[in-house]
Amino acid sequence: MTDTTTEKGVVKAPTGAVGAALEPAPAPRPARLWRGATPWLFLLAPLALLIVFTYAPIANMVAYSFTDWDGVSPELHYTGAENYAELFTRSDLFEVFWVSGYYLAASVFQIVAALYFATILSFNVRFRNFFKGVLFFPYLINGVAIGFVFLYFFQDGGTLDSVLGLFGVETDRAWLGTPESANTSLAAVSVWRYLGLNFVLFLGAIQSIPGELYEAAELDGANRWHQFRYIIAPGIKPVLSLTVILSISGSLSVFEIPYIMTGGATGTETFVIQTVKLAFQFNKTGLASAAAVVLLLIVLAVTWVQRRLVPDDKVDLA
């Protein structure tokens, strides 16, 4: 009580009252036991939730994937790897993976565009905050609302046709009518929606590069391209690799936009839509579990590869 450092002074005020209300210090042995139990008391609820809602489902899912369970009946039969065989041999089940290709291609465009806008907005540009806000805002919008906005956009006589009409282009093309056109349109919507997040991540990384580096480079006669190549590019490498991973696993697990807009019709069904349909419409819990396990393994594999390629993935930007 004699030691009055500044820190302690700060602390004393709130604890003083409580400390007085507490019982006198308990005996040493129970105290040590109590201390050992303390962290577990804090972790009780978090760990229970983590195990019940993350690990138990994974374990169950793996178990279901070897059965023919329909999700309701008390009966289920062990079928070995049959579900997995079905998944990889029935072409209509595996085909949905190709739809991810559209989203993967779109995310390449998305990353390049985000990088471009992040770079130019990190320099002095008028109305910078306005442009930053406009580019980021779509990421915050409710997915169902986005789905409707773009259903109207691609509709016959909707926004897109009206805009084309302004330029004298008359089309009566059904934008969501053929698989190629529909998937391209949906992938474009996903670029519209997610570009903002990539952009803000890149911008944050670029802005955390100390300004003196640019000044020094300019003194050395470096132009904008050199500044990008030798200062910005190395500075954002960790964020870039993170973005690539998020894009790949995102492309494989697309659900909201196609489900809301087309319900998976005209060849726009993705792997997750198919899994959800198998599980909750056709009651093929076993097969759906096998599909989910495959997706999970792919996503984990992609993440693992990234960690190996970019070992120092500490994204310390602050």
Next chain:
Amino acid sequence: MTRHALARTLVYLSLIAATVVVLLPLAAVVLTSLKSEREMADDSGALALPGNPLNFHNYATAFEDGRMLSAFANTAVILLFAIGGTVLIGSMTAYAIDRFTFRFKKLVVALFLVAALVPGVTTQVATFQIVNSFGMFDSLWAPIVLYMGTDIVSIYIFLQFVRSIPTSLDEAARLDGANAFTIYRRIIFPLLKPAVATVVIVKGITTYNDFYIPFLYMPSEDLGVISTSLFRFKGPFGAHWETISAGAVLVILPTLIVFLLLQRFIYNGFMQGATR
């Protein structure tokens, strides 16, 4: 010099083009939401201006027939409990992991780390059975518990902040006779305010926008949240784009207001959330 000017012009042109691409689809929906049924029928195109720009009739229809009031109420309840729970759980976990050494600590940390890699959409097939077995299916508890229990990102955010609080504060309080719970409640938690703000914003926006979980777990119409209620517009309002548009605008508007008010926090929050 002219080359420089040209480059500048191109930069601005690209920014303006991007702005048009982002805002035009939204503007068209706002315009449509203000049109009357007759205006919609005369086929003047999506970009035609509404006759009466203050025609809020469609908003009334969307709000009442689309059951948006109960949707906002349900969303508010879920937000309150899910965010409150996430803040408590995240801060407690972070405190326990950072401030204590205990057996199996490495294992516990690894459990949380690996869980962060598992995409939630993949495991719902089996999560559904567990939620169902607790009798939480088709109740507000299902999304609340799932949002609370599976948010590893906010644990990371709290962990970073707890690390930055000097342990000398804990020790000083302990000398004064405070126990671990008092330290957590009186010292750590109050100092976590910036992290709490971040988690509330990020969690709030993602919860407000989530479609998958309420769609799977709360099929009854009374339990519609804004995502699922808006999704149900598809049936009854089929071709009534003026009503659907009004519903979409009603859902987007709160997000826009929050964004304009809290811009800086939102950028930082999502950056911390994504990069961990």
